[in-house]
Amino acid sequence: MGFHTFDPEKAAKLEDTGRYRYVSREELLSYLDLADGETVADLGSGTGFYTDDVASFGEGIGVSVYAVDVQDAMHEEYRAKGVPENVSLVTADVGDLPFDENELDAAFSTMTFHEFADEDALAEVARVLRPGGRLVVADWSGAGxxxxxxxxxxxxxLEAATELVESAGFEVRYGKERAETFVFVARR
Known part of the structure; x- marks a missing residue:
């Protein structure tokens, strides 16, 4: 499967609230199940659309959020919009994350899994998630x-995505194939 990145010239599309049609704020937060003081990363954060939702919810309970995107141009868009105080911008490829082993309590990816999903990148996500850490993915489905x-x-x-994450040492606890997307929640 060929990898690509999202065209920064279309970044405004990433702020369209119509995205909630495919995964809502409430759905994402319920799957993440954040607790006080946890650290979470948005893998493929783009302009921070979903990062903002997680940061806003987590602000009151001391959650720190890393917005990880391979393109600094996306972080420029995010900076122009305004980055919440509990969000740190990280320009990195998911296959080479600048975090310590077991540093993260959770990670999530909304509509970007297809852009980075391979054995090396998923092994890297497993490396930076603590044992028992959560990986939540909602993405466009090949069955759509x-x-x-x-x-x-x-x-x-969903089946192919589940096989990939399980081969990287995750246990998929919940997965659902939907009309145009799939979602899964996995534990390291």
């Missing part, structure tokens, strides 16, 4: 019709 998002041939379906 392609009504929105990338072309269907650039996507994984």
């Amino acid at each position: 019709r392609g009504e929105d998002g990338p072309s269907v041939d650039e996507r994984y379906d």
Whole structure:
């Protein structure tokens, strides 16, 4: 599967609240199940659309959030919008994260898993998540019709995504194939 990045010139599309049609703030937060003082990373954060939701919720309970994106241009867009105090911007590839082993309590990816999913990147996510740490993914499904998002041939379906994360040492605790997307919650 070929990897790509999101065109920064289309960054405004990442702020469209229509994205909640595919994964809502409440859904994401319930899967993350954040606790006081935890550290979480948004893998493929883009302009921080979902990062802001997690940061806002976590602000009152001392949650720190890393917004990880391979493109500094996305962080520039995020800075222009305004970055919450409990968010740190990190320009890095998911396959080479600048975090210590077991540093993160949770990580999530919304509609970007297909851009980085391979054995090396998932092994790197496993390295930085503490034992029992959570990985929450919502992404475009290869079983979908392609009504929105990338072309269907650039996507994984739930079964393929589950196989990838389980081969990296995760246990998928919940997974659901949906009309155009899939979601899973895994533990390291």
